[in-house]
Amino acid sequence: MRAIVYSEIGGPEVLRMVERPVPEPGPGEVRVKVVVSGVNPTDWKVRRGGGAGGSVDADVVPNQDGAGVVDAVGEGVKSLEPGRRVWLWEAAWQRADGTAQEYVVLPERQVVPLPDEASFELGASLGIPALTAHRCLTVAGGGPRRLGPGALTGRTVLVAGGAGAVGNAAIQLARWSGATVITTVSSLEKATLARAAGAHHVVHYKTEDAARAIRLAAPDGVDMIVEVAPAVNAEVNHKVVAPHATIAVYANNGGDQLVLPIRTLMGPNVRYQFVLVYTVPEDAKQAAVADVAAAVAEGALRVGKAAGLPLHRFPLERTADAHAAVEAGAVGKVLIDVAPADT
Numbered sequence: 001m002r003a004i005v006y007s008e009i010g011g012p013e014v015l016r017m018v019e020r021p022v023p024e025p026g027p028g029e030v031r032v033k034v035v036v037s038g039v040n041p042t043d044w045k046v047r048r049g050g051g052a053g054g055s056v057d058a059d060v061v062p063n064q065d066g067a068g069v070v071d072a073v074g075e076g077v078k079s080l081e082p083g084r085r086v087w088l089w090e091a092a093w094q095r096a097d098g099t100a101q102e103y104v105v106l107p108e109r110q111v112v113p114l115p116d117e118a119s120f121e122l123g124a125s126l127g128i129p130a131l132t133a134h135r136c137l138t139v140a141g142g143g144p145r146r147l148g149p150g151a152l153t154g155r156t157v158l159v160a161g162g163a164g165a166v167g168n169a170a171i172q173l174a175r176w177s178g179a180t181v182i183t184t185v186s187s188l189e190k191a192t193l194a195r196a197a198g199a200h201h202v203v204h205y206k207t208e209d210a211a212r213a214i215r216l217a218a219p220d221g222v223d224m225i226v227e228v229a230p231a232v233n234a235e236v237n238h239k240v241v242a243p244h245a246t247i248a249v250y251a252n253n254g255g256d257q258l259v260l261p262i263r264t265l266m267g268p269n270v271r272y273q274f275v276l277v278y279t280v281p282e283d284a285k286q287a288a289v290a291d292v293a294a295a296v297a298e299g300a301l302r303v304g305k306a307a308g309l310p311l312h313r314f315p316l317e318r319t320a321d322a323h324a325a326v327e328a329g330a331v332g333k334v335l336i337d338v339a340p341a342d343t
Helices: 041-048 120-125 127-136 165-176 188-197 210-217 230-240 262-266 282-297 316-327
Strands: 002-005 016-019 029-039 065-073 085-088 103-107 111-113 156-160 180-185 201-204 222-227 241-249 271-274 311-315 333-337
Touching (some): 065 120, 120 333, 165 222, 165 282, 316 333
Parallel strands (some): 156 180, 222 241, 311 333
Antiparallel strands (some): 065 085
C-alpha cells in the first residue's frame, strides 16, 4: 500500500511516499481503508519537532484524523464490521501510524460509525477540531458536561477566531446546544464564513472596538470563551466576561506568556481552563466522541464553504503541499484524498 512517512523532523520536504505492507488488525483492532485524511496544525508541529535536522525512532505516518471504510476487524471487535463507513480520531497520538496512508489499524474505540448521509470529507474534519471544541464548551464549573439540544440554552458563548477549524466546530456545536454565539474575526471574508457557520453576532476586531461590540451583543457578559490566542485577547476577554465565566484556552497563537490581573478576575470568579485534546480525561473524551457523533447524525455539524469551512483538497502524493498549506495558515480545512471517493 502507499503511505506517506518521514524519518527525520523538519519541514514538509521530509515527507515522502513509500510502499508498505497492508497491516493486519490484532485483537480489539480495526483496519480501515482510508478515503480522506485530515490535516491539523499539530500534525505539522509534531513533524517539525522543534526544529529540523533531528531524527525519529522509526518511519512516522502523519495525520490524526480521517474517514474511510472498515476493511477487516480483529478478534473481539463487536461494534464494527467490514463495509461500515467510519471516522477516525487521534490515529497518530503516541503511535507512528497516522491516516496519511491507504490502510490504518486502530483500536476499536477510535473508529466511529459515520452515517450514510455524512460525507467522508466531514468525517475527516471531525477528530481534533470537534473534540477540542466539545471540551472547551463543557469545562465550565456549573456544566454542562455533555452537549446536545438545550444543553447551553441561556448561555452566551464567545468563540475567538470563528473562521478556524476549531472555531467553526465550536460555533456549530454551541448553536446545536442552544447557546447564543458571538465570534471574533480578522477580515470580511472570515466574517462571512463565521456567519455561515451559524454565529449570531460577528465582531471584526480590526475595524471596531471588540470589547464594546461584544458588550453590545451581550450586555450581561459572556459565559464561556473558546480561546485560540489567550495572550493577544486577554484584555478584551477580561472586559466582557460575565460572573463565573470560563475561558477555555486550546492554543497559544500570538504568544506563549499570559499575564492575568488577579483582582479583576477574582471578583467575578472567572475561571481559566487549559485544554489539550490528547490528554483530556477518558470519560470526557468518550462523552465528546458520543456527542460529536450525535451532532453528525442530526446534521448539526457540516463542512464546506456554505458551512463556514472551505475545503482544500490534495492527492496523497502531495501531502507535503497539504502540510505546507496548513502551516501557512490556510483558511478552512485541508484534506488529503487517499482513495477514490466512491470507495
